[in-house]
Amino acid sequence: MSRYRKAPKGPVIFRIALAVVLVGACVGGLVFALQNTNRLPLSASSAQQPESSSSAASTAVSSSTPESSEPPVQKPVSITILGAGDDLIHDTIYKQASQRAGGKGFDFTPVYARIADDIKNADISVVNQETVLASKVAPLSGYPRFNSPVELGDELVNLGFDVINHANNHVLDQNQKGLAATLDYWATKPSVKVIGAYRNDADMENIRIVEAKGIKTAHIGITEMTNGLYLPKDSPYRIIYADNTQLIERLIKKAKTMADVVVISVH
Ligand SMILES: [Zn+2]
Known part of the structure; x- marks a missing residue:
């Protein structure tokens, strides 16, 4: 687990705490691009106060200066973004879940029991969903070409995940x-x-935004490769590969105009 604290230039303060929970075997990561150009309005007087990064210091300054009509400095806003993964569902896991449910559906609850509170307590929770949920169109499967039951997705929703990354x-x-x-x-x-897998260009350009406590976060998923499997050449579907740097740069620039924080799930 690691925590980030970023001292801002303006009076509106982001404190982003990042919690990473690993539940799988592949290597992935979350990258944060913090943007200092706050979208919230800055007042001229408070922007001139160098002590504005600390609410305690700001209080002391305002009480000792005669210009008591200055607007109060806004309190810091803090959010926690949790990143979990990889959620890699081997056949032993869905077979256990099936047994637990008595053969009627799947019960994945115990798999996540020890991190369920962390997911709920975070303001925004992101998971790298390593396996597809295509049980309606193909048999369930474990290694090496996975396919997981849709009931797994139901569990992720119940756990409170806000963002599902499929770029892996x-x-x-x-x-x-x-x-x-x-x-x-x-x-x-x-x-x-x-994020990370899109129906077409327009879907990919529609950058996903999740807001918490007034802080807007934009989410993009990128993968290095897809195990030698590719979409058909004429496919409308889109996956963002890490070597497509022009596309990635453009999407991040666009995301920065839409959000205070850009979160990249890199696999
Ligand atoms: Zn992987």
Whole structure:
């Protein structure tokens, strides 16, 4: 676990605490691009106060200066972003979940029990969902080409994840058909934002924004590769590969105009 604290230049303060929970085997990461050009209005008087990064210091300054009509300095705003992953569902895991449910569906609850509170307590929770949820169109499968039951997605929603990243090396394990089925499943869960795999260019350009305590965060998912599997050349679907630096730069620049913080899930 690591924590980030960023002292801002303006009076509106972001304190972003990042908690990373690892539950799988692949290597991924979250990258934060903090933007100092706050979207909230800055008042001229408070912007001139060098002590504005500390509310305690600001209070002392305002009480000792005659200009008591100055507007009060805004209190720091703090959010926690939790990153979890990789959620890599081997066949032993879904077989256990099936047994637990007595063969009627799947019970994944115990798998996440020890991190459930952390996920709920974070203001924004992001998970790298390493396997596709294409059980409606292809048989369940473990290593090496995974396919997980949609009930796993239900569990992620119940846990309180806000962002689901599918940009990883297993996203094409069940080919385009599996990716399409996965996105179709997530379309029935409007409480979560899905990143890293997109239906088409317009979907990819629609950068996902999640807001907490007035702080807007933008989310983009990038993967290095997809285990030698590729979308058909004429496919409308989109995956952002790490070597497409021009696209990534452009999307990040766009995201910065839309949000206070840009969160990149890199796999
Ligand atoms: Zn992976």
